[in-house]
Amino acid sequence: MTNLGRLYPLLDDVQLPDTIPYSQVSSWELRFLYLLGRHHLTGRDRLVELGSGGGGSTYALALGLRESPVFDERTGRLHAYDFFRVGKGTFASEKFFTSGAKPEDDNSFLNDFRGRLEPFLPFLEIHAGDLWQTSDAHDTTPVEFLHIDIAKTARVFRCVSERFLTRLRPGSVVLHQDFAGPRLPWLHHSTGALLPYIEIAGPPIRSTLAFEVVRPIPGDVLERISRDAYTVDEKLELIAAVQERIDRDHTGGIPFKPVLEFAKAYVAHYAGDHRRAWSLAKPLTGDEYLSRTRADHFDQLRKAYERDRAENGGGSRLGRLVKRAVGR
Template sequence: MTNLGRLYPLLDDVQLPDTIPYSQVSTWELRFLYLLGRHHLTGRDRIVELGSGGGGSTYALALGLKESPVFDERTGKLHAYDFFRVGKGTFASEKFFTAGTKPEDGNSFLDDFRRHLEPFLPFLEIHAGDLWQTSDPHDTSPVEFLHIDIAKTARVFRCVTERFLTRLRPGSVVLHQDFAGPRLPWLHHSTGALLPYIEIAGPPIRSTLAFEVVRPIPEEVLRTIAQDAYTVDEKLDLISAVQDRLDRDHTGGIPFTSVLEFAKAYVAHYAGDHKRAWALAKPLTGDAYLSRTRADHFTQLRTAYEQDRERHGGGSKLGKLVKKAVGR
């Protein structure tokens, strides 16, 4: 059993309070965050949450820290980063507001967040705004724990890599909350690049992959990840390496082998190779989980392929002749 794996048997016994704020994170993931705070983290180095949203995950982690026998609230800090507002590019839900909908006079739910997290404010440091602006490029202090629920775009993930992954040390714990998201393949191929230096805790906890750094990560590896300098084929190979380590999540509901195969399609899609993307995605249309939960993903990749094919005169020879005859 891995160092973090010892927490898995405790998941069923965690009872979180009804006062926990709304969260888009599953109950299982909230329980795991609580267990990390209660039984694993010390607070001697930075504890960082990237993408705190309405505060559900922050609350679970902070409650665990508050009940920890080793975390010192006077010196330890939980750093919460988010836009703390709804709107374009924030990927936030109006459910993060206490009322469940955005008020007419503003789009920030920061005050709601503070009210929800009031018991933990003495050791909670809030960083509101764009991560590129709210994180310090000169901060090299070690990070003990990094919860990543903010890397919805490659631009943001570069910031995460440059300013937070570089501060990981042996013993640091990382949670990738969006690991079941095929549209975020940078999470998957970067994990593949880190495999020689990390130990995966066990099956993903629903959408979250947890791992611990066990060897120093070379600067060159982190620089290549941040600069997105891997070729498409290299990225596919890195994802394949992760596939070799994962099957289903710990509840048996999410088939990560298929999810990661779908992520490969998005690697090709983002590289502009729509034919290859659809060739990778099409065989997955028969996967029950993906067809039920990612129908819009299939539509996106198929549409991009068809549009690209149309632009480049794809189709049968007869079709091309007909188009030529009618002047198209």
């Protein structure tokens, strides 16, 4: 059993309070956060949550820290980062407002968040706004815990990798909350690049993959991740390496092998190779889980392929060369 794996048998016995704030993560993930705070984390280095949302995950973790025999509320700090507002590019829900809907004159739920987390404010530091603005490029303080629920775009993931992954040390714990999201392949191929230096805790907890750093991560590996300096083929190989390590989630509901295969299609899609993207995605249309939960993903890749095919002579390299030759 891995170091973090010892928490899995405790999941069924966790009873979180009914007052825990609304969250977009599952009850299983909230329980795991509580257990990390209660039984694993010390707070001697930075505890960082990227993407706190309405506060449910923050509350679960903070509650565990408060009940921990080793966490010192006088010196330990939990850092919560988020836009704390709804609107384009924030991926936030109006359910994060106490009323359940955004007031007409205010798109910020920061005060609602503060109110829900009031019991933990003495050791909670809130960083509201764009992560590129609220994080410190010069901060090299080691990070003991990093919960990543904010890397919905490649732009944000670059900030995460430059300013937070570089501060991981042996013993650091990382949670990728969106690991079941095929549209976020940077989470998957970056994990593949880190495999020689980490230990995966066990099956993902619903959409969350947890791992612990067990060896120092070389600077050149972190730099390549930050600069996105991998070819498409390299990224596909890195994702394939992750596929060899994980199968279904802890509850048996999410089949990660096809999910990661779908993520490969998005690597090609974002690289502009829509023919290859659809060739990777099309065989997955028969997968029960993906066809039920990711129909819009298939539509996106199929339409991109068809559009590219119409504009570039069938989508083949030869067709594109012919069109260029005739000046079209």
